[in-house]
Amino acid sequence: MSDLWQNAMDHAVAIARKSGELVREALRDDRKVMTKSSSIDLVTKTDQKVEQLIIQSVREKFPSHRFIGEESVAAGETCDLTDTPTWIIDPIDGTTNFVHAFPFVAVSIGFYVNKQSEFAVVFSCLEDKMFTARRGGGAFCNGEPLQVSDQEDVRQSIIATEFGSNRDVEAVDKIFSSLRNILCLPVQGVRSAGTAAINMCLVASGCVEAYYEIGVHVWDVAAASLIVSEAGGVLMDVDGGAVDLMSRRIIAANNRTIAENLVKEIESFSPTRDDTPPPQVNHY
Ligand SMILES: O=P([O-])([O-])O[C@@H]1[C@H](O)[C@H](O)[C@@H](O)[C@H](O)[C@H]1O
Numbered sequence: 001m002s003d004l005w006q007n008a009m010d011h012a013v014a015i016a017r018k019s020g021e022l023v024r025e026a027l028r029d030d031r032k033v034m035t036k037s038s039s040i041d042l043v044t045k046t047d048q049k050v051e052q053l054i055i056q057s058v059r060e061k062f063p064s065h066r067f068i069g070e071e072s073v074a075a076g077e078t079c080d081l082t083d084t085p086t087w088i089i090d091p092i093d094g095t096t097n098f099v100h101a102f103p104f105v106a107v108s109i110g111f112y113v114n115k116q117s118e119f120a121v122v123f124s125c126l127e128d129k130m131f132t133a134r135r136g137g138g139a140f141c142n143g144e145p146l147q148v149s150d151q152e153d154v155r156q157s158i159i160a161t162e163f164g165s166n167r168d169v170e171a172v173d174k175i176f177s178s179l180r181n182i183l184c185l186p187v188q189g190v191r192s193a194g195t196a197a198i199n200m201c202l203v204a205s206g207c208v209e210a211y212y213e214i215g216v217h218v219w220d221v222a223a224a225s226l227i228v229s230e231a232g233g234v235l236m237d238v239d240g241g242a243v244d245l246m247s248r249r250i251i252a253a254n255n256r257t258i259a260e261n262l263v264k265e266i267e268s269f270s271p272t273r274d275d276t277p278p279p280q281v282n283h284y
């Protein structure tokens with residue numbers, strides 16, 4: 001039987017590759033930086049250009065599809081996931097890395113229908129690694145199948161996490177307290193690639209056992225979630241419940257045992273959800 005979404009997935013791979021070329025060129029010539037919610041929440045013209053490139057090209061081919069894009073939401077678009085086919089785009093995951101030429105930067109494209117992930121593309125464009133997954137069809141890197149690590153012992157694991165862009169002291173204290181608990185289990189190592197999508201692809205590749213973060217956004221994790229689950233991994237909320245992509249909290253792990261070990265050590269908190277409507281402005 002032919003795959004209903006094959007065309008769309010082929011387009012996602014092609015446009016992610018083209019976007020990656022744009023990112024690589026910009027890395028050489030143009031990394032002028034602007035800020036969004038705070039002085040450490042960075043955006044560049046390249047983030048905006050890449051998002052426009054992806055949305056325009058998809059719109060031409062699939063005019064009825066919808067979008068959730070990081071830079072469109074920053075510009076005031078809503079962040080609602082409906083049953084309509086929806087492309088969830090992070091044009092540059094790892095903007096801070098991009099600005100500093102720290103060599104991990106990804107273009108992330110998730111595709112959801114009836115709120116279910118159908119396919120995913122994460123292009124780690126400086127490593128030239130194209131991660132893909134199709135629901136029920138497995139996960140791949142440059143065409144090679146991916147499989148999570150089979151490690152069951154958290155003490156023999158590497159855990160990835162990030163510090164995000166929240167510098168609120170209470171949140172930072174909780175982030176450090178969780179990190180301290182996990183380091184002292186002890187685990188064999190803690191790593192940060194500087195991009196949520198690549199951290200999750202490292203889980204899918206079996207290089208790290210798990211990744212967790214509080215403060216991510218839906219566009220950071222929408223694609224890589226399918227790549228992790230199709231590589232045999234699990235997704236969990238930091239409190240141990242089912243993951244909710246709009247909640248800005250995630251554990252992506254090789255198996256439930258490792259994920260549940262992390263749940264015990266993480267001091268959870270709840271950032272403002274991605275699907276919270278912006279405050280109403282009254283024009284009297
Ligand atoms: O802003 P951006 O570079 O697309 O995405 C960020 C990166 O994935 C970072 O590693 C993570 O810690 C943040 O939570 C994300 O928002």
Ligand SMILES: [Mg+2]
Nearest residue numbers: 090093094220
């Ligand atoms: Mg991101």
Ligand SMILES: [Mg+2]
Nearest residue numbers: 070090092093
């Ligand atoms: Mg981004």
